[in-house]
Amino acid sequence: xxxxxxxxxxxxxxxxxxxxxxxxxxxxxxxxxxxxxxxxxxxxxxxxxxxxxxxxxxxxxxxxxxxxxxxxxxxxxxxxxxxxxxxxxxxxxxxxxxxxxxxxxxxxxxxxxxxxxxxxxxxxxxxxxxxxxxxxxxxxxxxxxxxxxxxxxxxxxxx
Numbered sequence: 001x002x003x004x005x006x007x008x009x010x011x012x013x014x015x016x017x018x019x020x021x022x023x024x025x026x027x028x029x030x031x032x033x034x035x036x037x038x039x040x041x042x043x044x045x046x047x048x049x050x051x052x053x054x055x056x057x058x059x060x061x062x063x064x065x066x067x068x069x070x071x072x073x074x075x076x077x078x079x080x081x082x083x084x085x086x087x088x089x090x091x092x093x094x095x096x097x098x099x100x101x102x103x104x105x106x107x108x109x110x111x112x113x114x115x116x117x118x119x120x121x122x123x124x125x126x127x128x129x130x131x132x133x134x135x136x137x138x139x140x141x142x143x144x145x146x147x148x149x150x151x152x153x154x155x156x157x158x159x
Contacts, residue, residue, distance in 0.1 A: 003147035
């Protein structure tokens with residue numbers, strides 16, 4: 001069985017793989033490129049929804065008692081989730097406007113691309129911060145049995 005941190009790292013790699021396509025599709029947000037971008041964005045949202053639930057409902061609460069009361073790591077990572085959700089919402093609104101237009105205006109395509117890159121950066125930054133911080137901490141502090149128990153509870157969450 002995978003440890004909790006292994007499971008989260010596997011999810012991170014899957015999200016990064018989808019972000020590679022997203023990166024390429026942000027270069028041409030019109031016509032078929034816009035449809036491909038919408039499909040890829042949907043995949044990102046599905047993965048992030050499940051991943052954030054694993055973290056917020058199981059992983060973060062499991063580690064909170066091990067951290068000092070003044071440690072703000074979980075709060076910072078949770079704020080990252082909020083930023084990703086808000087930026088995703090903005091991106092979705094722009095995407096829907098662009099898809100409803102026969103030929104999206106250059107300014108709308110530029111705004112869509114800029115917001116997409118912001119989202120891309122937020123997700124990559126969050127993954128890097130989490131892996132260097134909380135996941136590394138969990139690897140040091142949790143024994144194999146605790147890691148497996150947390151992983152089992154994360155896997156039990158139905159997306």
